[in-house]
Amino acid sequence: MASLTVRQIDEALKQQLRLRAARHGRSVEDEVRTILREAASDTETPPSPGSGPMPAAKPVAAKRVLLIVGGGIAAYKSLDLIRRMKERGLAVRCILTKAAEEFITPLSAGAITGERVFTDLFDPAHEFDVGHIRLAREADLIVVAPATADLMAKMANGLAGDLATAVLLATTAQILLAPAMNPRMWMNKATQRNLAQLIADGVATIGPNEGEMAESGERGLGRMAEPLEIAAGVEKILKLHGAPRPLKGKRILITAGPTHEPIDPVRYIANRSSGKQGYAIAIAAAAAGADVILVSGPVNVPKPQGVTVIDVESARDMLAAVERALPADVAIFAAAVADWRVANAGAQKIKKQAGAATPDLALTENPDILSTVAHRATGRPGLVIGFAAETENVLANAKAKLAKKGCDWILANDVSPATGIMGGDRNTIQLVTASGVEAWPPQSKEDAAATLIARIAAALNGEQN
Numbered sequence: 001m002a003s004l005t006v007r008q009i010d011e012a013l014k015q016q017l018r019l020r021a022a023r024h025g026r027s028v029e030d031e032v033r034t035i036l037r038e039a040a041s042d043t044e045t046p047p048s049p050g051s052g053p054m055p056a057a058k059p060v061a062a063k064r065v066l067l068i069v070g071g072g073i074a075a076y077k078s079l080d081l082i083r084r085m086k087e088r089g090l091a092v093r094c095i096l097t098k099a100a101e102e103f104i105t106p107l108s109a110g111a112i113t114g115e116r117v118f119t120d121l122f123d124p125a126h127e128f129d130v131g132h133i134r135l136a137r138e139a140d141l142i143v144v145a146p147a148t149a150d151l152m153a154k155m156a157n158g159l160a161g162d163l164a165t166a167v168l169l170a171t172t173a174q175i176l177l178a179p180a181m182n183p184r185m186w187m188n189k190a191t192q193r194n195l196a197q198l199i200a201d202g203v204a205t206i207g208p209n210e211g212e213m214a215e216s217g218e219r220g221l222g223r224m225a226e227p228l229e230i231a232a233g234v235e236k237i238l239k240l241h242g243a244p245r246p247l248k249g250k251r252i253l254i255t256a257g258p259t260h261e262p263i264d265p266v267r268y269i270a271n272r273s274s275g276k277q278g279y280a281i282a283i284a285a286a287a288a289g290a291d292v293i294l295v296s297g298p299v300n301v302p303k304p305q306g307v308t309v310i311d312v313e314s315a316r317d318m319l320a321a322v323e324r325a326l327p328a329d330v331a332i333f334a335a336a337v338a339d340w341r342v343a344n345a346g347a348q349k350i351k352k353q354a355g356a357a358t359p360d361l362a363l364t365e366n367p368d369i370l371s372t373v374a375h376r377a378t379g380r381p382g383l384v385i386g387f388a389a390e391t392e393n394v395l396a397n398a399k400a401k402l403a404k405k406g407c408d409w410i411l412a413n414d415v416s417p418a419t420g421i422m423g424g425d426r427n428t429i430q431l432v433t434a435s436g437v438e439a440w441p442p443q444s445k446e447d448a449a450a451t452l453i454a455r456i457a458a459a460l461n462g463e464q465n
């Protein structure tokens with residue numbers, strides 16, 4: 001059978017197929033072929049030797065990653081890491097330490113891996129086949145994320161008092177640690193000594209990143225690397241040549257965060273943008289193989305690995321940095337750029353004087369970065385994408401903005417305070433293009449970023465406009 005036609009596929013399924021194909025860097029036709037091949041090899045009884053045509057070559061077995069989750073706040077991110085590794089075609093098994101079970105459940109990890117989750121060294125179900133040795137032997141790579149200070153100390157000293165540490169001692173596979181802990185725990189001499197020992201033993205590490213900690217008011221070096229950064233590290237170690245790189249060779253320019261418009265040398269006007277959505281897009285674009293330049297206003301988000309970050313403060317600085325960073329294949333303007341700046345900003349700190357009138361701040365319009373780039377006669381990126389953060393008439397305003405700014409796509413979101421989107425971790429986006437409106441489901445900012453990057457890859461590959 002040389003070809004097969006499938007009729008009556010509804011739009012929603014087509015859309016899912018396009019996004020899946022883009023994620024894997026394949027054409028839709030190739031994606032469907034892969035799905036059919038996988039489904040057929042699951043159920044088919046293999047023909048007996050000599051009973052017919054040669055069977056198709058057996059698909060290459062997936063590489064196996066054993067993920068050990070330690071007991072830290074970042075354990076919740078390991079659920080996303082499982083998804084990211086599975087998206088890359090990896091078979092993932094999971095061990096939770098006793099402390100990790102205080103943060104996430106074996107049920108949630110099992111639901112995402114699709115496999116039983118292991119927690120006990122002395123497991124009656126594996127009494128006779130020495131479970132920890134088998135788990136150690138059956139992994140191509142062991143990832144410890146989050147790697148707690150405690151796990152690092154035990155590993156550095158060869159302790160094996162529970163399932164996680166026994167497996168880590170018994171394995172000959174490469175180990176990748178993603179440490180996560182309070183900055184003071186990280187900088188402690190004992191932790192640094194253990195880290196040096198582990199590196200000398202051949203253990204690979206990723207992160208920690210700098211940024212805000214779970215404890216309120218704490219920041220510093222100690223945040224676990226983001227799941228997409230760890231997944232990229234896994235790809236590198238396992239040399240996954242077939243890993244999806246749908247944006248390889250593309251240069252993507254992204255803006256993120258608020259701008260600060262000075263009132264005088266010590267005061268400024270700002271907005272509530274956290275930069276989380278733009279940073280998530282930068283991470284997703286880099287993971288898809290793009291060369292990413294992130295022009296960022298002042299934010300408290302850790303700098304992503306593998307991304308060139310250019311820090312700016314005001315709207316005018318941002319425009320200048322964007323113009324210097326061009327040309328690009330795609331430009332995504334996620335920054336919340338101030339519409340106005342203070343026309344009469346003080347060269348010195350404006351003093352409060354008893355009895356004097358309050359100062360009048362005159363505002364003047366800032367340059368419109370999205371419109372400026374979208375209307376460039378030369379060097380305009382092939383795909384210019386803006387955000388419309390609105391508090392009312394979201395769709396109508398987004399459609400008007402698409403026309404007025406001259407961009408190709410607008411991602412519209414409702415940022416009225418009740419939605420919690422501004423500064424929060426989730427987003428509900430409607431994609432407005434010349435051909436219509438796509439409503440994406442409410443999702444995390446990381447998932448919204450992955451959806452956007454998959455959608456961009458599909459557009460660049462000519463599968464969607």
Ligand SMILES: Cc1cc2nc3c(=O)[nH]c(=O)nc-3n(C[C@H](O)[C@H](O)[C@H](O)COP(=O)(O)O)c2cc1C
Pocket residue numbers: 069070071072073074097098099100146147148149150151180181182185
């Ligand atoms: C709320 C809470 C958060 C914690 N977060 C971390 C963390 O991020 N990193 C860390 O190294 N230890 C953290 N700990 C301490 C570990 O849970 C503790 O050292 C534990 O024994 C680690 O066990 P494990 O290494 O077997 O997972 C935290 C403890 C609590 C109670």
